[in-house]
């Protein structure tokens with residue numbers, strides 16, 4: 255399970271509106287004309303501490319005469335395949351149309367978890383027209399209004415309850431899962447081949463090389479882990495269209511299936527916005543990160559001091575979460591390859607690090623007493639005590655008299671102090687404030 259949810263439905267049923275409501279901000283363009291959601295939209299939804307990826311699959315059409323519609327169709331099927339849960343959105347303002355039956359047939363074949371989501375129930379006439387939709391053959395039904403939010407809380411509760419069950423089972427497994435992620439052509443497959451010492455994957459210099467998904471057990475040099483690499487790319491002809499979309503989908507899948515990610519950057523192109531997107535996805539999913547600047551063998555001997563500036567530049571870009579190990583690697587010369595994997599495994603153990611409340615308070619509170627948060631409107635803010643909560647990744651709660659008055663800069667100050675005193679390198683941590 256990868257925690258991917260897709261919203262599916264014909265044009266104009268309210269997919270973008272629902273997407274925007276669940277994501278919490280207006281990312282996609284909504285228009286009263288149908289077919290306005292031009293391209294795949296994906297974003298992250300966090301409900302009661304569980305984060306999942308949400309995809310708006312765009313207006314599915316069964317008439318794919320033009321290239322634009324064909325492209326949407328391809329991405330539609332790709333998104334369905336990658337998803338764990340499908341929200342089939344329908345609009346009771348109209349009767350069930352042929353295309354609704356077509357979509358339900360496609361979905362039922364996929365053997366995924368399907369929710370029939372009846373939208374626009376804020377319109378009174380629609381409330382009496384919902385039972386009709388049971389004809390589509392999907393019994394798991396929710397009635398919602400994407401415009402005013404009615405019923406969306408129950409829908410989200412149900413989605414995250416499925417993911418929560420999955421997390422509980424997953425946490426029982428002990429072997430660290432290391433994902434190899436990065437933009438197309440940065441050297442992910444070559445790195446895996448180098449580690450495994452065989453030509454299991456097909457490697458070419460064409461972006462988006464076709465190959466199968468691999469999830470292999472790795473045991474060498476005292477390291478034990480599972481290497482996660484999810485190929486989301488099956489047919490080359492699909493790839494030409496929107497390579498970044500497929501590669502991001504593939505990255506999301508691998509990230510969610512892992513504990514720690516090796517984020518591969520190509521030294522020739524540097525750390526670009528797409529790398530930053532992947533970095534953020536890893537961070538938002540609370541996974542550990544190690545950055546590999548790959549293809550170091552391209553660098554000539556007289557340029558080798560370049561690494562210092564390179565590292566500085568990346569740390570600046572990823573600030574505030576810049577306590578991340580960075581290695582300069584080459585799959586060709588094997589430079590730093592084993593070191594990177596060893597570090598990733600170490601980080602996976604630190605992800606589970608639980609600091610005793612007594613120790614945490616003993617070390618952190620004196621620092622905060624010395625450097626209290628600035629008072630606001632004459633109100634003196636006091637941090638009384640803190641504790642680490644038992645979550646998948648490290649999260650710390652600080653109890654205070656004015657939780658809402660604490661600024662982002664102070665939060666960051668606390669995070670830095672925790673990082674200074676305990677080893678959370680490469681791991682996203684969360685600082686929360688509660689009233690006491």
Ligand SMILES: Nc1nc2c(ncn2[C@@H]2O[C@H](COP(=O)(O)OP(=O)(O)OP(=O)(O)O)[C@@H](O)[C@H]2O)c(=O)[nH]1
Nearest residue numbers: 265266267268269270271288289290291313400401
């Ligand atoms: N009354 C009501 N109108 C809604 C609701 N949800 C969406 N709409 C309206 O329905 C229209 C279509 O909404 P969109 O979100 O663009 O629909 P879509 O399914 O993404 O459409 P395509 O981009 O064509 O695929 C817009 O005018 C929305 O304001 C709802 O819950 N209630």
Ligand SMILES: Nc1nc2c(ncn2[C@@H]2O[C@H](COP(=O)(O)OP(=O)(O)OP(=O)(O)O)[C@@H](O)[C@H]2O)c(=O)[nH]1
Nearest residue numbers: 438439440441442443444459461462463549584585
């Ligand atoms: N010089 C150099 N080239 C490398 C290195 N690692 C990979 N390459 C080359 O980079 C190209 C892409 O490598 P792949 O391993 O297929 O990259 P990928 O990230 O798996 O690519 P996609 O399948 O498109 O996502 C190939 O031509 C490799 O030979 C390296 O360490 N040094």
